[in-house]
Amino acid sequence: MSNNVINQVDVSQLIQQYDEPISSVTDLLCDRHDGERVAFHYENANGVKKSFTYGELKHDSLLFANALKSLGVKKGSRVAVLLPKGPELIISVLAIWRLGGVHVPLFTAFGPQAIxxxxxxxxxxxxxxxxxxxxxxxxxxxxxxxxxxxxxKIITVDASEADGDLDYWTSFKNVQPLERNEVVTKDDLFVILYTSGTTGHPKGVQVPVYALAAFEGYMRFGLDVREGDVFWNMADPGWAYGLYYALIGPLLLGETFIVYNAPFSVANTIRVFQDYKVTNFAAAPTAYRSMRAEWDEVAGSVTEPLSLRVLSSAGEPLNHDVIRWAEKNLELPIYDHYGQTEQGMVINNHHHPSLQHTCKPGSMGQALPGFKATILNEQGEEVGPNVEGQIAIDTEQSPLFWFRGYYQNEEKTAERFLYGNRYYLTGDDSSYDEDGFFYFSGRNDDIISSAGYRIGPFEVESAIMEHVAVSETAVVGVPDERRGEVVKAYIVLKSKYSPSDELAKEIQLHVKGNLSAHEYPRIIEFVDALPKTPSGKIQRFLLRG
Structure with a gap:
């Protein structure tokens, strides 16, 4: 049987799991697994270390689900979660999904405006x-x-009496376990995850239960997570790659993973590799670039051969020189992967043995089984090999495609299907060769990709505009050796204010505090005017140079 036939069979099996109603997403992510098996190893910046079994997650999430139920949470209820990586986050989402609720992730670096x-x-x-x-x-x-x-209603871990919130762990006391999970179908929502936009507010991506089939496809085909692996995806669950594949994915497979809540450092990354014998690792290119930059200082701490079997990268294009560094120093190549919040990962240099190939320099790989990726020209027509155009997903030939549109935003949803329902438009430009390998060219919008995070200029510009000194602003991404891109703001001041380093720092702190610590402009340039079209639209491409 050919590899292609094997993959078709595997995709069919993924799909069939969702043909009938399911006794909750949590049943798939927790309850069906061996209760004695370690679900994840947890560490935080304060030195706390603890391992949690699937049985412990089941016990605690059954209790917390009943606590949420007493607050009125039911099937379809939206529950926002503003928590760092840790057991409370995982217990919370499992409890929400027991009730058929919808998880709304809030990244902990967000400020009040974004939240x-x-x-x-x-x-x-x-x-x-x-x-x-x-x-x-x-x-x-x-x-x-x-x-x-x-x-x-607000539930807070270590709640203050002054706020009057319900304390998280106290809510578990004197509560009986939930008696019955809420049955869901493949079309029910279980997540609304907001993605950044360039010309408006963030858009809520509606994630149906059926998306789990595609998530499992990537975990198995793209990442080759196997039984017995210790998996570590460094991405934060407040964003798509972290939520889909650092939390949901490993829980879905019932494997053991790492939850590490501390500032990134190369030395600690190497220590975690050794302490937990990590076999399968995924991160943004920023992490690999940092490892390369500091390797000479930390290489001596590698006291025994690492257990690493798989290295993967996602979030932005990966430089080939970083891959060469990994092959030399970690004795493994890093495989580059491509995806979006709206559909998960769809084009990859796959690790699964039946799909492995010799990586082509500069390529982000081939389409994930269950998806057909293609390239469209400006007329919405498919083009052949080596012709640049926009990456599109042929939904008619992509049985794992799950995007259902943006929440309460038909206009933005329609922009993804400009040429009819058959083609989903990614907004990214690429070409592919005769073997079906795709080569990323760039974004055809203004999204900034920094350290694996997708940042929309609109939110940053809105936060900057709230500063009393600012008249106009435009935000773009500029190249950065470690982060890929960083946020740069061009600012026109009001007439009574003058440019200064002190004012730039004040604006930076304003954005950090009100919007997000990862979105603030690391570079500020004061200008007399911004380039605009005759209709008054800012021409950001001119600012990017």
Whole structure:
């Protein structure tokens, strides 16, 4: 039997799992697994280390699900979660999904403005957070609205009496386990995840239960996560790659994974590799670039051969020189992968033995089984090999395609299907060769890709505009050796203000505090005017040079 036939059989099996109703997403991610098996090893910056079994996750999430149920959470309820990587986050989402609820992820680097929009737009009526992030729900002096606790119930880890929130762990006391999970079908939503946009507010991607089939496809074909692997995806679950493939994916397979909540350092990364005998590792190119830059200083800490079998990269194109470094120093190539929030990973240099090939320099690989990727020209027509155009997914020949549109945003959804329902447009330009290997050219929008995060200029510009000194601003991404790109803001000041280093720092701190620590402009250039079209639209491509 050929590899192609084998893959078709495997894809059919993935699909068939969702033909009938399912006794909750949590049954698939937790309850069906061996309760004695370690689900994840947890570490944080304070030196706390603990391992959690699938049985412990089942016990705690059954209790917390009943606590949420007592607050009115039911099938379809939106529950926003503003928590760092850790057991509370994982227990919370498993409890939400037991009830058929919809998880609304909130990245912990978000400020009040970003949080408020997502909570309001999604219709979340419960927020789960911790003491470190609780103050962000109170709005800011700059005028960002506060979350109204009379409308949105707030559960806080280590809650303060002054806030009047329900304490997270106290909510477990004197609570019986949930008696019955809520049955769901493949079309029910279980996540609304917001992706950045260039010309408007963030868009809520509706993730149906059926997306689990595609997530499993990537875990098996793209990453080749096998029984017995210790898997570590460094991405944060507040974003797509981290949520889909650092949390949901390994839980779906019932394997053991790493949850590491501490600032990135190369030395600690190497230590975690050794301490937990990590076999399968995924990260953004930023992490690999940092490892390459600091390898001479940390190589001496590698006291025994590493257990690494698989290295993967996603979030932005991977430089080939970094791959060569890994082959020399880690004795493995790094495989580059491509995907989006709206559909997960779809084009990869696959690790699965039946799909492995010699990596071609500069290529992000071939289409994931279950997807057909192609290239369209400006007329919406498919083009042949070696012709540049926009990457599109042929939905009629992609049985794992799951995108259902943006939440309450038909206009933006329609932009993804400009040439009819058959082709989903990614907004990214590429070409492919005679063997079906795709080569990334660039984005045809203004999204900034920094350290694996996708940043939309609109939110950053909105935050900058709230500063009293700012008249106009435009935000772009500029090349950076470690992060791929960093945010640069061109700012026109009001007439009574003058450019200065002090003012630039003040604006940076303003954006950090009100929007997000990962989105603030690391570079600010004060200018007299911004380039615009005759209709008044800012021409960011001119600012990018």
């Amino acid at each position: 408020y929009y997502r909570v309001e737009n999604s219709g979340a009526d419960v927020i789960i957070t911790d003491a470190a992030n609780r103050s962000k729900l109170n709005g800011t002096t700059a005028g960002t609205d506060a979350i109204d606790p009379s409308k949105v």
